[in-house]
Amino acid sequence: MANKKAFGGLKGREIMVLGIIAIMAILFSILSPTFRTYPTLVSVLDNSYYITLMALGVTFPLITGGVDLSIGTGLVSYALIGGYLIVHQNVPVAVGILACIGIGLLIGLFNGALVALMDLPPFLATLCTCMITRGLGPALCGGFGVSWPSAIAEAGAFRKIFKFTTATGTVIPVGIISMIVLVIIMSFVLDHTRVGRYTIAIGSNKEATRLAGVNIKFYHVLAYVISGFFAGLAGVAYAATYATIYPGSGAGFELDAIGGAIVGGVSATGGVGTIFGSFLGVIVICLMKVGLPFIGLQANWQQIFTGIVLIAAVLIDVVKKKE
Amino acid sequence: MKKKVLAVLLSAAMVLSLAACGSNGGGGDDAASDSGTESSEGGNKGYSFQMIVKSFQSTYWQAAIQGVEQAKAELGVEVEANGPANESDIADQVQMLDDAIEKKPDGIALAACDTKSVVDSLSKALEAGIPVVCFDTGVDEAPEGSVLATVATDNVAAGAVAAENMFPVIEEKVKAATTDAKVRIGEVNQDATALNIQQRGQGFIDKMLELCTGAGKKVAVVGNEFYVNATEGKVDEKEAEVIIEVGVPAQTTVDLASTEAQKIMSKDDTIAIFGSNQTTAEGVITANQTLNKLSTDPEKGIIGAGFDAGTPQKEAITNGQFIGSVTQSPLMMGYEAIVTLTKVADGESVSDIPMDGYWYTKDTMEDDNIAPNLYD
Amino acid sequence: MGDIILTMKGIDKSFPGVHALDHVDLEVRKGEVLALMGENGAGKSTLMKVLTGIYKKDSGTITYEGKEIEFKNTREAQDAGIVIVHQELNMLGHLTVAQNLFIGREFKKGIRIDDRKMNEEAKKLFDRLNVDIDPTETMSHLTVGKQQMCEIAKAVSFDAKVIIFDEPSAALTESEIEEMFKIIRDLKKKDIAMVYISHRMDEIKVITDRVTVMRDGAYVGTLITEECTKEDIINMMVGRVIYEEPKTESAVPKDAPVVLKVEHLNAGRMVQDVSFELRKGEILGFSGLMGAGRTETARALFGADPKESGDIYVNGKKVTINNPQDAVNCGIGYLSEDRKRYGIVVQKTVAENTTMASMQDFMNGIFIDKKKETEIADKYVEALATKTPGVDQLVVNLSGGNQQKVVIAKWLTRNSDILIFDEPTRGIDVGAKNEIYKLMNKLVEEGKSIIMISSEMTEILRMSDRIVVMCEGKKTGELDISEAKQETIMNLATREIE
Incomplete structure (x- = not known):
């Protein structure tokens, strides 16, 4: 509730993004009849889980005026390590999942130490961590990819958190419920707890917050720990959807998440942003990811188009600031 | 002070990623320790070779490395393997190739990501007198004399094999197609830059077109421009009864491949789909998780076929999503690549070794000549 | 109480x-x-x-x-x-x-x-x-x-x-x-x-x-x-005793030509309807307390900050100054308050800094004529007695006073006739201060004209021929040095005009 709200408790920006989602959905549906089907909806959502989780987490460093570039290669490495443990070391799936999340947490802590305790610029620090995590997974797992258990396997039960297939074969994307629950929880954290409040304060005016006696080092580190934790969760989500983890991949995933957050209203300079906005922004990104191929846009044009949308989002941000 | 710390961290990061690159050649580290201690049966040649794989993306390369291990043990040679993270990291691979040439090995085994990008490096190898053997995929514009042999699946034939095995299953549907009620056959290729994928994808398209035309139907090819332009004998979409749609994702990742697959599979007139390597086959399988359209019965759903192996694909065949897939012999390819390099180092003359692609199904998966190639 | x-x-x-x-x-x-x-x-x-x-x-x-x-x-x-x-x-x-x-x-x-x-x-x-x-x-x-x-x-x-x-x-x-x-x-x-x-x-x-x-x-x-x-x-x-001899009378003849005329300059709250003249060979001191608007006036005049209105005449001709480039082309140079931030390029050498504002004169086709650069830098190092081991020395290694001299050399290389010095001796030790004063006097003797913004009363009284006093964005007074006293200046500096 740090910023003015319009009707229904939604900020102006969020309403605008909802509008964009509606327009895009309608546009794609018109241009591609196969787009407006239930399976496509499920596909859009499916693609969104790991990106949503990344975005929920990275919103925190972004609001402090920083960034976490390590979440993309990170989530792949964490999933690689978790999968390796499951497939090659025969640990129970639950342990593999915990390992994936746990390592994400640790790397988040590492990032927090670099940025908040040692004062390194977040862009540089997390870029270095990105390079580290890119090699970390393959280094620990012998260099090859690994496939998490599939839906039919017994050990694949964890996938049901994200997708539930009924006896008749209908696919229910239950993952969206988990996402909504997480959005509600993290919104609460951002708006109504000291963790969230001080994260925004640090992004707004770090020195003033320090002078007010707040332990900014703690809360600043915490922002990155949250980001790492959600990167770990994203790794699990990715594994649940795509099964095979290819080592060394993931570079660029973070751009989807950060891009989504920015479209959703997070300011690149800090102090502004909502969880719900980031969530909506990710939906825009995923809509484009799935929709553009469907309307026949060939691969390279998809990327160009996505880039343009992101530039537009940042421009709106900059123009608003000048007012 | 802070600058120093940053410098130390950056160096540490670089060292770690280099270490990771080094051990990305999972076989690489072992090679160093193996050749010394292993008392080999075939001999102790003592050559040192460099190997550049396309990537460590799919477990396909794990099977190739296994073959390499076998050859190393038998012949008593050293092999250091390297490869980029992604099969689309063409620049990285060229760099690795150049680095390998610098190390002045007795020979280099190469699986090129992009046939055109490695041409310069091959010239360098030729000048330096380092023999090169290509495996898995050839380089058709290689400088004269730089590549002494290519150990690869005849990818054109392999792609055709898939078409040949798919056609009988969908024949009825094809014969029933008209210009108003067209049928669509999909193909997802992970890229349009690697020779093996190009040949394979094109092999499938050409054979399928031949078979459909033989059944009296006109065929159109739509989608990715490279494959569209390379196909001869096609007609306009309006006149065709059969459409072959080719999808190529922006990057060689499963999630992007699955979106391409989904795009094709969600169309009502699609009757079959082929994924031309492990990544795209997995893309088809992932897309099916949502669409649930694959079936081995053409009346009940889309016929699916894939290429290579990997756990998800093997499962798909076992539980009736795919009618079958084509496997290469990655193990033999890796093995033969090293054997060939050794022969070259010994001064023998060598020639290309084409390998076959084998169609396998639920029933033939366990066969002796197929099973070892079906890596996880 | x-x-x-x-x-x-x-x-x-x-x-x-x-x-x-x-x-x-x-x-x-x-x-x-x-x-x-x-x-x-x-x-x-x-x-x-x-x-x-x-x-x-x-x-x-x-x-x-x-x-x-x-x-x-x-x-x-x-x-x-x-x-x-x-x-x-x-x-x-x-x-x-x-x-x-x-x-x-x-x-x-x-x-x-x-x-x-x-x-x-x-x-x-x-x-x-x-x-x-x-x-x-x-x-x-x-x-x-x-x-x-x-x-x-x-x-x-x-x-x-x-x-x-x-x-x-x-x-x-x-x-x-x-x-x-x-x-x-x-x-x-x-x-x-x-x-x-x-x-x-x-x-x-x-x-x-x-x-x-x-x-x-x-x-x-x-x-x-x-x-x-x-x-x-x-x-x-x-009420302090001033040890250095304050100037008692202006060194500039009454009929000296006006090289710079500023009329009704407006740039926000800090520059409100400011008008003044600068005559040839004159040192015009700008006095006032912090927040008076002197730096802001100089920056608006120099085109570094946007202005709302105001006419500027150089040597009697009206000029348009919308950015520093325009000002420099009119022959105006500005030595800013914060030397390190705005005056010198710290990681570059003395020679490079000297030619920074006049690069077009040191080009050989598309290449920089380093020899010519070194020559001119040497010339000014000697002329200004800048203490540096050589013109290839990085300016960041020089002392404050010598850095200031490099900045002056930059504007002299550009042949700027009108120089605006903003707090010229801030952060500089006493010995170097005197050198800068000597330098300033030499410059005006050679026909250049200087606007000197300073918060040091002694400096104002010692160097200025005339003094303009500002308070909260407005010009509150103008004095000839012969009638200037500390108290008068302070009075004007604390006066708020309705």
Whole structure:
């Protein structure tokens, strides 16, 4: 509730993004009849889980005026390590999942130490961590990819958190419920707890917050720990959807998440942003990811188009600031 | 002070990623320790070779490395393997190739990501007198004399094999197609830059077109421009009864491949789909998780076929999503690549070794000549 | 007035090269408003920073409520009841008023912050102070004046017993100042002691009980506001003996041509309808207190900042200056206040810096003519007696004074005839200062004209032929050096014109 709200408790920006989602959905549906089907909806959502989780987490460093570039290669490495443990070391799936999340947490802590305790610029620090995590997974797992258990396997039960297939074969994307629950929880954290409040304060005016006696080092580190934790969760989500983890991949995933957050209203300079906005922004990104191929846009044009949308989002941000 | 710390961290990061690159050649580290201690049966040649794989993306390369291990043990040679993270990291691979040439090995085994990008490096190898053997995929514009042999699946034939095995299953549907009620056959290729994928994808398209035309139907090819332009004998979409749609994702990742697959599979007139390597086959399988359209019965759903192996694909065949897939012999390819390099180092003359692609199904998966190639 | 609540005795504080506080005393009583006055650099802010724990004193004692104390940081001072309302507001623009007020000490219900309660408490606070502000408003949306009120309210909410106002009225409108005074009177009744740092004589006269004056880091004296005059205060502020010979008469003939004429220059609050002339061979001193608008005037004239209106004539011809490039092309050079930030390119050499503004003259096709560059740099190193091992030395390695000479060389290379020196000898030792003065005199002898902005009275009196005085964005006076005295200048520097 740090910023003015319009009707229904939604900020102006969020309403605008909802509008964009509606327009895009309608546009794609018109241009591609196969787009407006239930399976496509499920596909859009499916693609969104790991990106949503990344975005929920990275919103925190972004609001402090920083960034976490390590979440993309990170989530792949964490999933690689978790999968390796499951497939090659025969640990129970639950342990593999915990390992994936746990390592994400640790790397988040590492990032927090670099940025908040040692004062390194977040862009540089997390870029270095990105390079580290890119090699970390393959280094620990012998260099090859690994496939998490599939839906039919017994050990694949964890996938049901994200997708539930009924006896008749209908696919229910239950993952969206988990996402909504997480959005509600993290919104609460951002708006109504000291963790969230001080994260925004640090992004707004770090020195003033320090002078007010707040332990900014703690809360600043915490922002990155949250980001790492959600990167770990994203790794699990990715594994649940795509099964095979290819080592060394993931570079660029973070751009989807950060891009989504920015479209959703997070300011690149800090102090502004909502969880719900980031969530909506990710939906825009995923809509484009799935929709553009469907309307026949060939691969390279998809990327160009996505880039343009992101530039537009940042421009709106900059123009608003000048007012 | 802070600058120093940053410098130390950056160096540490670089060292770690280099270490990771080094051990990305999972076989690489072992090679160093193996050749010394292993008392080999075939001999102790003592050559040192460099190997550049396309990537460590799919477990396909794990099977190739296994073959390499076998050859190393038998012949008593050293092999250091390297490869980029992604099969689309063409620049990285060229760099690795150049680095390998610098190390002045007795020979280099190469699986090129992009046939055109490695041409310069091959010239360098030729000048330096380092023999090169290509495996898995050839380089058709290689400088004269730089590549002494290519150990690869005849990818054109392999792609055709898939078409040949798919056609009988969908024949009825094809014969029933008209210009108003067209049928669509999909193909997802992970890229349009690697020779093996190009040949394979094109092999499938050409054979399928031949078979459909033989059944009296006109065929159109739509989608990715490279494959569209390379196909001869096609007609306009309006006149065709059969459409072959080719999808190529922006990057060689499963999630992007699955979106391409989904795009094709969600169309009502699609009757079959082929994924031309492990990544795209997995893309088809992932897309099916949502669409649930694959079936081995053409009346009940889309016929699916894939290429290579990997756990998800093997499962798909076992539980009736795919009618079958084509496997290469990655193990033999890796093995033969090293054997060939050794022969070259010994001064023998060598020639290309084409390998076959084998169609396998639920029933033939366990066969002796197929099973070892079906890596996880 | 009540008992003494705070005493500072013999406070001494030095920074490298600067003796900022020289055995300063201060005494404040309950319920009183004590003005703390002095020129720029007198040490007022430094003294308050020592009090609230931002700086550590070298020696001296602070007694508060009968006990000797030394605060290690502002939080400790805050908790004890001593709070500063800063000049540059320390606020969190993205949060609401209430959230700002209670940052760090939020009301909680379990882990949930009780925003509702915070809003209520904030409203109560504002009612108590008779201030009309909505606690749910986003801080950055308020006017500066209202933001100031929030800062004051925040101080009060800490149960402050001593509140220090650092130049509080600088950004407020007339009516906002009135409201602030109402609050201050209210606080007086509550026995809260206040220190009021300001240079606005009229306000001092209205709201304060006593006036303590500092000068050059030392304590001068304390007067009772009712019983003293503005002149008394000014005398204490400037009453120093000047050792260097002030200039007694202008070196410029009365009929010297006007090289620069500025008419009705307007650029926001800090530059309001400023007009003046600069004659050939003249050093025109610009005097005034901090915040007077002198640098802003120079920057607007130079095109570094946008201006709303104003005509500029160079050598009688009207010119258009919309950016520094235009100004430089008219022959104007600007040596900025903050040398390191705006004057030199630290990682480059003496030679490179020298040619920085005239690169087009040192080109050989598309390449830079390094030989020519070195030649001209050598020439000026000699002419200005710049101490450097060579022209390939990085400027960052030179001393302040020599860096300044490189900046001067840059403008001379560009053949600028009109030079604006903004605080030319700030941060430079005495020996180098004199060299710069000699240099300036040489330059005007050769026919160049200089505008010299300075906050040092001695420097103004020593170097200027004429003096322009500014106060809060307006030009308050113009004097020939023959009629200029410290007191007159200070008078003009503290006058607010209606």
